[in-house]
Amino acid sequence: MGLLSLLRQLKKSDGEARILVLGLDNAGKTTILKKLSDEDVTTITPTQGFNIKSLMHEGFKLNVWDIGGQKSIRPYWRNYFDQTDCLLYVIDSADRKRLEETGDELSKLLEEDKLAGVPLLVLANKQDLLNALPANEVAEGLNLFSIRDRPWQIQPCSAKNGTGLQDGMEWLVKQPGTVRQKATVLFLCIW
């Protein structure tokens, strides 16, 4: 199914929404977005800046920002916080060695004023790998259960075969509130 055919099902509106996709390098951020557009995911290289996907339908705009996760790029993440409607944080569940590092980065993000109250969806990616940590252990490791200031959810998934991506959206649809609704409706659109 095409992305725009989903957008088309929405009521007419002049809305605009921004989804920010972050996570360590090699977590699978770019692969997830490409998979969602049915694009080839066999030749993806590390993102050395940003990749933006813009969708437009009758004045309604959705911009998904995927920013590179390498250590040298992370200090620039803050340049992309403004007007974020939803934060999508991607984890390589098989990279046990860096669970602490990705947890630290996420904690820093959650303390940012510009991201205060922004709904968080954590994608525990690479579940197709045998050594992947299950989502509940990722949640434990990231200390997600202590989050009180925003709605959040963790979703196991595999960008490689596409499983779990749809399920992550089901939670978002159930979230109340204007900003959240905008973000969740849009999430549905891109899936």
Added chain:
Amino acid sequence: MAAEIEGPTDELAMKINEGFRINWMNMRDARVGKVLWEQQWPEDWKTQETVASIPKEVMKCREVSRELNFSSAEPIDKFTMIQRVFVHEVCTEEWNFDFGFVIPGSTNSWQSTIEAADEQDMLEPEMLSGNVLIETSFLNGDTLINKSVVRIFYV
């Protein structure tokens, strides 16, 4: 009114322009994610009209995505793109996109997915071929970095 090629006059914009390049562009059938056209960008795109030969079948797609890949050596604070489409020297469409900050030494991409016009409103590719110009202005805030022109042929 016509499409124009233009360089920067501002000192900072000149520095940015020097380290700025378009690497490639492509177009896909957005419904299936399939690449229909891809072109490496020529060295002289800032000073010469660039020719793009796009397969006619693009015009039959209900949803098309266009992707631009670019690199910048310098940081850019308020990077903005304005594109104008000229058909037979008449500007028929204009759109812009605010990128905001561009990381120094970065390579970035922007993919925009658009819907085709209704079939009865579509012009014939044979009529359009060679008569469509796309003028792209890159700016830092209000300051021009460069303005370039692509001539589209449908083949």
